[in-house]
Amino acid sequence: MSEQPSMAPVVAAPAVAFEPRIVAFFCNWCTYTAADLAGVSRLKYAPNVRVIRVMCSGRVDPQFVLEAFAKGADGVLLGGCHPGDCHYAEGNYKTLRRMRMLIRMLKELGIEDGRFRLEWISGAEGDKVKAVVNEMTAQVRALGPLDLPGKFKEWDREMEDLEQHVNASAPQQEEAHVR
Amino acid sequence: MSAKPQVAFYWCASCGGCEEAVVDLAEDILKVVEAVDIVLWPVAMDFKKADIEARPDKSITVAFINGAVRTSEQEEWARLLRRKSQVVVSFGACANMGGIPALANQFRREDLLKYIYEDGPGVDNPAKTRPQASSQDEGRTLSLPELRNVVRSLDQVIDVEFYLPGCPPTPKLIMAAVQALLSGQLPPKGTVLSPDHALCEECARKDSKPVDLALAAFKRPHQIQIDPEKCLLAQGLVCMGPATRAGCEAVCPAGNMPCTGCFGPSSRVKDQGAKFISSVFSNIVPKEAKEIDAVLDGVPDPIGTFYRYGLSKCILRRKLN
Amino acid sequence: MKYLYFPGCSLKGTGKAYEESLLAVFGALGVELQELEDWNCCGATAYMSVDETKSYALAGRILALAERERLDVVAPCSACYLVLNKTQKSLQEHPELHRKVTGALQAAGLDYKGTVKVRHPLDVLMNDVGLDAIKQKITSPMAGHKFAPYYGCQIVRPYATFDDQHNPVTMDQILQASGAECVEYPHKTRCCGGSLTGTVPEVGLRLAYILIKEAKQRGAEAIVTVCPLCQFNLDGYQDAIAKKYERVDLPILYFTQILGLALGLPAADLGFKRGIISAEAVLAGR
């Protein structure tokens, strides 16, 4: 399509390149509209983000962010209107406040800085959607996979031996109780 | 075998407070003892693992297990009791959510062992000896339980029918649970045996909570003279009451201390800490990131504050590293 | 107040008067200049035409050496000032270039982080020393003298942020602080043709002639500049201009020379004798 050169240095890709999976929560009025605008303007950006639409960034419960990580997201992006621009007056301030605390918590739980990002993108900033998505994808790619579902499995592997041992003599007709 | 219900009590990683709670039933305990046969209660009576192993599967009517699961031994016992019992009740905050022991999920096992056996003040262990799961002594093999990497809630190890919340559960809740079990009028599986709304409902200070908290600073209990009447959150204390299940009748606030969340969240909330953050911090005063951060500095240990009893049940389960 | 000083090749050669007056003036104002150790040529405009990455690497070496000292760098020569700033900006904006240049510097044991600030003497005088501090030290004001302030092209365009690109005023204000008057000079940022006079004289001479003539017409007794190449070009080729157009005879001075006089420094210390067109009128009575 475009003859514009890519800025990224040309590196031989490993056999299975890691493609970050980023879940984005976009507010309907600004950031989702901006993403629509990016589309209408045919801007090209990294295909790694999956957008979940909410009416306002204020609807985003920190539980959603944690859940996204737990279900396998390598990054979570939260997009809302610029401060002072919220379609619902001040929803984005409430988001900012609670997310500042969430960021501290994520840090303490060992989730690297670049994996969660809060951005203000107005309905007119299609180009910012492109920039933020590209930047975040690159950043998360550099951080590598988070793969929490895999980690959960790996953690629980230490219980496998005992599970087999205790249930070895269990009558077969019993339903297994172990999760 | 007796016709009375067969009851087992077991403790995993816990402080013993839950055992105390059973004793705290006071004279009611006699009624309980009369109504049931206790087949296992390590803290009070002498039973051996072999006794339980020897029992037919599902022969225990109900097993009350308290404490988090951290070692292979606890894990084994939990599985064993699961196999032998018809109903397992996860008893108390540690069994339900990991409890205080689960705060260890903020650290790597290696770091913990290193600190305890090598680096901690007062440790004199030049050979850097550490307990081994299996070791030879005078030709005999000694085995010790293995410390797991992750501190787990009981239901992360075995299937659980009911939960009794609290650190520890209150005698009233325990009695109610026992009566329900004895009467056979059982709620659906997975039920937490306490009211499914937030603690504020039961708190005497509820009416003194202003509509808009508009918090500009957070305080820790030792930093202020706590007003015994007024809503604790309104005084800038992190009171987890709004995000914590009711049932304790707000004993801590009644004792002039903020709720620390031992009853866990309501059935509609997956992650107590995250939800608390969402609620309380949305309402603080500043609007600029920098000023917000200054207010948040008033909560120096977010994990220890919001997941004091629940880190195992945090959606992320533990610190990743 | 202390800065690293990157003189560049010209201030050691044809632009000696600039170095002499600059050091004298900064000394008198209590500004310390520490010459950057083992500096190399920045590549100026010419080298950029030969090899882009190498010319960035040349400037990169200077910046890397400067970074070690943790001081802002003062680059009085317009070409040096532009090249160093351009290098910082280009390396920041072009990751591939950044990789190549920092790689080459590392090969020679040098580390470039892009943290150093490149400053112009005008910027330092205006924003760090301050007009008020300068005014306080003026002992023999240049009252009655009229100059054409000439900035040339490469200091305000395109990277500088300390002054307006179209109508810079910093030097005007410093000259006025010295007690002199500035004529309204529309060519203050117009190219003098300096990089061409030596090679395509018919082109360079015309540009220089226009500049000098217009300054004269507007009543200036000298053109005052900030660039060693402009000074050389406007001063050195007046004979050739006389041959091709007309005799113009206008002294071309550095702003530091004027400021030096106003600060009461002896003319001998300010490099006045190095002008091909003598500045007797300016020095009269001093």
Next chain:
Amino acid sequence: MAEQKEHQNGIPRIGFYICHCGSNIASIIDVEDVRKYVATLPGVVVSRDYKYMCSDPGQELIAQDIREHKLERLVVSACSPNLHEETFRNAAAKGGLNSFYFQMVNIREHASWVHEDKAAATRKAKDLARAAVYRVRFHQALEKRKVPVDPNVLVVGGGIAGIHAALTLANAGKKVTLVEREATIGGHMALFDKTFPTMDCAACILTPKMSAVKSHPNITLWTYSEVEKVEGYVGNYKVSVKRKPRYVNEDLCVGCMACIDACVFKEPKFPDKFNQGLGKRKPVYIDFPQATPKVVLIDPATCIQMKTGKCKKSCADACDRKAFDFNQQPELKEIQVGTIVLATGFKTYDAKRDALYGYGRYPGVFTALEIERLVNASGPTLGDVVLRDGRHPKAVGIIHCVGSRDEKTNKWCSRVCCMYSLKLAHLIKEHSGAEVYNFYIDMRTPGKGYEEFYDKLLAEGVHFIRGRVAEVTDWAMTPEEQGKLVLRVEDTLAGFVRRIPVDMVVLATGMEAQADAGEVRHKFNIGCGSEGFFQERHPKLAPVNTFTDGIFIAGACQGPRDIPDTVAQAGAAAAEALVLIDAGHVELEPNTAHVVEEECCGCKSCVPLCPYSAITLDEAKKKAVINEVLCKGCGTCVAACPSGSIRQNLFEDDEIFSEIEGVLAQ
């Protein structure tokens, strides 16, 4: 093609449809692959693709499947829900399914249009479809809310757009309040002499409309007034308007202007804003003879009485009607309206920003608006084109694109400058006989009769030089240039640089958003584009709508445009308002929140979070209650309820959690 399979236990029967959108989606996303994949997901009993899902046959296909396959849920992968969510909700309804058992997946704006890697885009389309399939299981049957629409309309801005919109609405029998910031309506058009390309006199066509506004029984005209605050929602807005003091009672003044003659200042002394500072006025003044309303006002900054309280007040004495009131205070008025038309107009680019053109430095440099006043027969020179020193120019240069098409200032083309420059060239030549040069980059004359007008100017002998002027200077190279302003420009068609000496330079300044557009849009809760103009809902299909229902935009507040387009747009905005009024009610999205009473503990955490005060505490029950009429459905309280006791239609926790799970499942 379609995949069909039988019912699966417990999970609602889901129909999945993926749109090719011609080649818009299908050229990047492997539609077939996605369709096959989704067919394997639990609950999906029909999975189809179609060239244009939004077409009638596409919608019919869905409706038929719902009936035939007893579909209980519907997922459509197509374009943005902002475009076609409503379409497919209706398709669901046509098939007999509740409209809200539907989820839309955006794979055009969010995938095929923005990605180049086909495999990655297809993967993304699958992930998004899966998320919707997981989510839609939890959807509930909902109904839209109906609220009545107040038939009164507010029009903000009294330029030609606001005037036309107000008259249209008023003629349709609606009550209109027209609020204008300045002392008179008329806006920029009132400053013009002639209008292109027909050259009708601006005053002749505008002033009758201004009087019509004043005398219309359905229009309340509030000039010298500004909207302070807007509350409410579509159909039910409450607006506060501040009426600034004129120090003259508007109801008493008849515009005889005896007071102006009587003013203690014998001669006009202060720069006349209306005439772009080219003329003078007294502290008591009227903008121009046809000002509407024809009421004088006092400028408190220059009036001696207002400044010192020590004037003999000859103006007040001269007033038969005793209309003067030096103690008049600002007045706050509140009105109820159902719809609002914003027609707040534009401002012209500040020519001082282009330093090299010398505006403000050389007296011979003018802005186009100043020339409009100079050529105007009722302007400060009564139509005489003269320089500031009184000389008549012999040569005039008009520089196009000043503050337009320039990434350093404004990127956009201001659309009107080419045409008004032609008009001014004609008028200057006609009034002064001067040589006129137009310096343009591209000549843009798209409009009825516009190109013909250009043709006429070419024939008149006006010079057209294609090139952007680099500099206006008084530096002379030749004797002819002495005392002139010289324009240096590349004649790009000739291929060399020219120096052209003139006496007068006219800067064709571009159009910008009003300086306070940012504040205004906040008041009305609408959006602005990055260039500062109000954002329309859709650039083609909803050009006068905004993202806030019931608020419409008209004229240059939305982007640069000329008078014919402005008037057309004002009519369209009025028509859009009439649609709502005549429907009598609007349907609102059912995405409101509600508190589950038995779960709520009454902790009040949610109450202060609501910007619309929709949440209150029921004092008797000690439980929070949400007023669904006031709730706008942002969901902030839902996310914040610490015990999870608030639910939000369309955005339930389990819907979002399942969407998260679905988008990440592999």
Next chain:
Amino acid sequence: MPLEQKLKYEAERDVKFANWVTRETGGENLRHCIQCGVCSATCPLSLYMDYTPRRLINLAREGFKKEVLSSLTIWLCASCYACRVECPKKIQVTDIMYLLKRRAIQEGVYPRHFPIPVLAKEFGRMIFLFGRVNETLLVIDLFLRTNWFRFLGMTRLGMNLMRTGRMSFIPEQIKRKRELRKILAALDAEEQKESAL
């Protein structure tokens, strides 16, 4: 007078060249040019150029490589950056001139006796040798290589410079020449690696 054919065929365009320009540092915005000519109008040297900067930009983006590289325009650019700050499309005209100069030198198509490329090359050589540039030596070298007639005409200027102590025949040198050469060598190696790809 012989007639010159001005018609251009599509085959004479070198699209690769145009693409190359847009990929080089500074060439990014080339295609945004709206041909307004403000670069030419603001350029103090455009009056001598065979193609004005505007025309050169158009020739470059259309791929008329021969015309572009052999034009005087690129050598007359004095790098004063006036065009760059005026350009309404933020095209970095000066940098485009640089990259075209480099290409012209590389391809050896610059006007032989036009001394600017020679100056540029000599400048580079001197830096390699000494790390700094001696203007006196540079000028002498330059004139000897291009136009020694003119050099004779410059004696007056030389005498003046000598008189005022501004001329020196001894080059200033840096101490750590090896460090500098290592840098340049590393870049040579990099370039070889690239051309091998």
